[in-house]
Amino acid sequence: MSKKPAVKKPVVPAMFTKNPPSTTNKDTETMKENIPKPDRLVPWVEKYRPKKVSDVAYQDEVVAVLTKCLAGSDFPNLLFYGPPGTGKTSTILAAAHELFGPQLFRDRVMELNSSDERGINVIREKVKKFAQFSVIATRTDGVYCPPFKLIILDECDSMTKAAQAALRRTMERESKTTRFCLICNYISRIIDPITSRCAKFRFKPLSSSIIEQRLQAICNNENVQCETEAIVELVKCTEGDMRKAVTFLQSVARFRTNVTITADDVHEITGVIPDTVIESLYQVCHSSSYEKLATTVKNVLLEGYAAHQLLLQLHEYILSQMALGNEQKAIIFEKAAIVDGCLLDGADEYLQMMDFLCTVMHQLCRS
Missing domain, CATH: 3.40.50.300 (P-loop containing nucleotide triphosphate hydrolases)
Known part of the structure; x- marks a missing residue:
């Protein structure tokens, strides 16, 4: 009679056996030490x-x-x-x-x-x-x-x-x-x-030089490459608020990793509206065309810009216009205060901006 060929038993890994090899406490501690600990992310x-x-x-x-x-x-x-x-x-x-x-x-x-x-x-x-x-x-x-x-x-x-x-x-x-x-x-x-x-x-609002020095020191400690113009824009956007400036700096550093931070990156994070958009809105008010104004305002809001930020920057831009008289500026800024209160109460942004810019258009047409 011929012998049956011997069947090899599959090798079972030690971890799946009923009695796995016991590990000592020293081995466990060594394994824990070898595992790299993730860096704890702390807000700056x-x-x-x-x-x-x-x-x-x-x-x-x-x-x-x-x-x-x-x-x-x-x-x-x-x-x-x-x-x-x-x-x-x-x-x-x-x-x-x-x-x-x-x-x-x-x-x-x-x-x-x-x-x-x-x-x-x-x-x-x-x-x-x-x-x-x-x-x-x-x-x-x-x-x-x-x-x-x-x-x-x-x-x-x-x-x-x-x-x-x-x-x-x-x-x-x-x-x-x-x-x-x-x-x-x-x-x-x-x-x-x-x-x-x-x-x-x-407590006084912090001066621009103090905030710039602190932001530059943080950039040096965190190995963040940041242009001088970007730090100046950060200080300008935060208006003496050190906490907001440091938070924005950390946000833009996470957004632009291993890349030199520019002023455009700061505008992207802080939500500041470009000057060209403000100027285009003001020029549309000169045209005295309601349909053109409605289309421009809708396009600006669809870009994702906040109406409150738009109102603030329009206020600063109109304040610097020498062609408008004091009485006209007073009427415009009174309407700006009413619109700002309505926005805080949750009113529709498009309607409120149209109300404000129509007032601007009316005063520009008077002049």
């Missing part, structure tokens, strides 16, 4: 936020006063007000880090955005409970720590009057254990009893 606004009060740019008076407050034990209630993006929140956060250190920062500091939580219940519950706890003046690193907590209320000009009245009472009762820092854009919206209990500091 947070990455380059000032870490110390002395790093805050262009606010010399505020920095000088806060430095003396940090050196001594006298730390009053603070009220920061000024345009957005001038360093109000960054300044108080840097001061809090210097006061309490990284260990006690979370326990000693409460930060609330009043535009989201602005009712009287938040003041009665969150703020009042946090302010009532007492603390001791010790830090783990041995540095002196003041015996009070800090409550930061951002955008407090959007708080209701009742909430501000309740906050005033809390500031009086808990003055021994808690300090308050109120941050707002418009100090006129804060009630007088609160402003009289705080040391007020006005």
